[in-house]
Amino acid sequence: MAVCKTCSAPLEPNTNRCQYSGVRNDVDLDSKHEFSVESPYSDRICPHCNITLQTIDLKINGHLYIERCTECFGLFFDPGEIETLLDSAVSGVATVNFKHIQNINKDRYQSKKVKYIKCPVCQMMMNRVNFGHRSGVIIDQCHKHGIWLDNGEITHLMEWKKAGGQILHQQKAEQKKTQRQTAHLDLNRDFSQRHTYSHYKNDEEPDLLNTLSSVISKLFR
Numbered sequence: 174m175a176v177c178k179t180c181s182a183p184l185e186p187n188t189n190r191c192q193y194s195g196v197r198n199d200v201d202l203d204s205k206h207e208f209s210v211e212s213p214y215s216d217r218i219c220p221h222c223n224i225t226l227q228t229i230d231l232k233i234n235g236h237l238y239i240e241r242c243t244e245c246f247g248l249f250f251d252p253g254e255i256e257t258l259l260d261s262a263v264s265g266v267a268t269v270n271f272k273h274i275q276n277i278n279k280d281r282y283q284s285k286k287v288k289y290i291k292c293p294v295c296q297m298m299m300n301r302v303n304f305g306h307r308s309g310v311i312i313d314q315c316h317k318h319g320i321w322l323d324n325g326e327i328t329h330l331m332e333w334k335k336a337g338g339q340i341l342h343q344q345k346a347e348q349k350k351t352q353r354q355t356a357h358l359d360l361n362r363d364f365s366q367r368h369t370y371s372h373y374k375n376d377e378e379p380d381l382l383n384t385l386s387s388v389i390s391k392l393f394r
Contacts, residue, residue, distance in 0.1 A: 175189075175198065175200040175328075177191035177193065177194055177196060177198055178196070178198050178203065179191065179194045179196045180193055180194045180196075182194070184198060184200060188200075188325065189245075189246055189324045189325055197244070197245065197246065197324075198246075199246040199324065200246075200324060200325050200328060201246065201248065201324055201325060201326075201327045201328050202229075202241070202246075205328075206231060206262070207231070207232050208229045208230060208231050208232065209229065209230050209232070210227055210228070210229055210230075211228045211229060211230045211238055212227060212228040213227050214227065215227060215228045215240055216294075217240050217249060217293035217294055218291075218293050218296070219242040219244065219245065219247060219293065220247075220290035220291050220292070220293060220299075220313070220321060221242070221244075221245050221247060221290065221323075222242055222244040222245050224242065224243075224244060226240035226241060226242055226249060226293060227240065227241055227242075227243055228240055228241075229241050231258065233257060233258060233261045234257065234261070237254060237257060237258065239251070239254055240293065245323070245324060246324035247321060247322060247323050247324055248321070248322050248324075248327060249293050249319055249320070249321050249322075250319050250320045250321075250322070251318070251319040252318075252319055252320075254319070255304075255320055255322075255327075255330070258327070259330060259331065259334050259339070262331055263331055263334040263335050266334065266335060266336075266337055266339070266340060267337075267340075268337050268340070269336070269337030269338075269340050269341045269344075270336045270337050271341075273336040273337075274307055274333060274336045274337070274338055274341070277309065277329070277332045277333060277336060278307070278308075278309030278333075281309065281325075281329050281332075287301070289301065289313075290313050290321065292315035292317075292318050292319075292321075293318075293321065294315065294317075294318040294319070295315065295317065295318060297315065299313040299314055299315045299321065300313070300314050300315075300316070301313060301314075302314045304330060305330075305333065305338055305339060305341075305342040306338070306341050306342040306345045306346075307333075307338065307341060307342075308329070308330060308333045308338055308342075309329065309333065310322075310326050310329050310330055310333070312326070
């Protein structure tokens with residue numbers, strides 16, 4: 174359990190403000206991941222605090238640069254960077270612990286007012302998306318520029334992955350892919366059958382007309 178850096182009081186799950194000292198704490202990175210400040214100012218803006226984000230280096234696979242707010246400690250990841258961090262921090266998971274996933278989400282659940290926020294890069298409203306399958310983390314995503322996570326959510330995702338959440342997500346993705354492929358094959362088969370029937374039907378029509386024409390000609394000779 175994370176503790177307040179000022180008074181050492183335990184922090185409630187998915188919260189970074191101490192209920193005793195009122196101080197905000199970085200529960201995702203401080204004392205958990207090695208990082209250094211690459212630049213105190215970037216050209217990206219915190220969607221909550223409306224201040225310039227700093228650029229930090231997580232030193233993963235050489236260098237992994239992401240943006241961080243010094244006030245709320247939210248994190249902004251370019252596309253693919255969250256996966257890089259999760260793969261580096263959590264490995265060797267081979268099974269899915271459904272009960273553990275359920276307990277993680279229950280312990281970390283917070284009833285928040287739905288709020289749409291702007292992308293730190295383009296300032297367009299981002300989409301709210303459930304990360305993975307049953308992760309319990311609703312991320313804010315700009316399809317072009319990346320993903321915003323509030324402080325505490327990357328820790329939640331790491332616990333979800335340790336419990337086999339990413340394996341479960343991959344299994345569900347494969348099932349959906351198979352279902353789409355099956356539906357596509359069924360659609361093509363149905364189209365082919367309809368086309369064959371239509372072609373057969375059209376081939377019959379000229380013969381029928383010729384027969385009728387012959388009968389009429391004989392009747393009126």
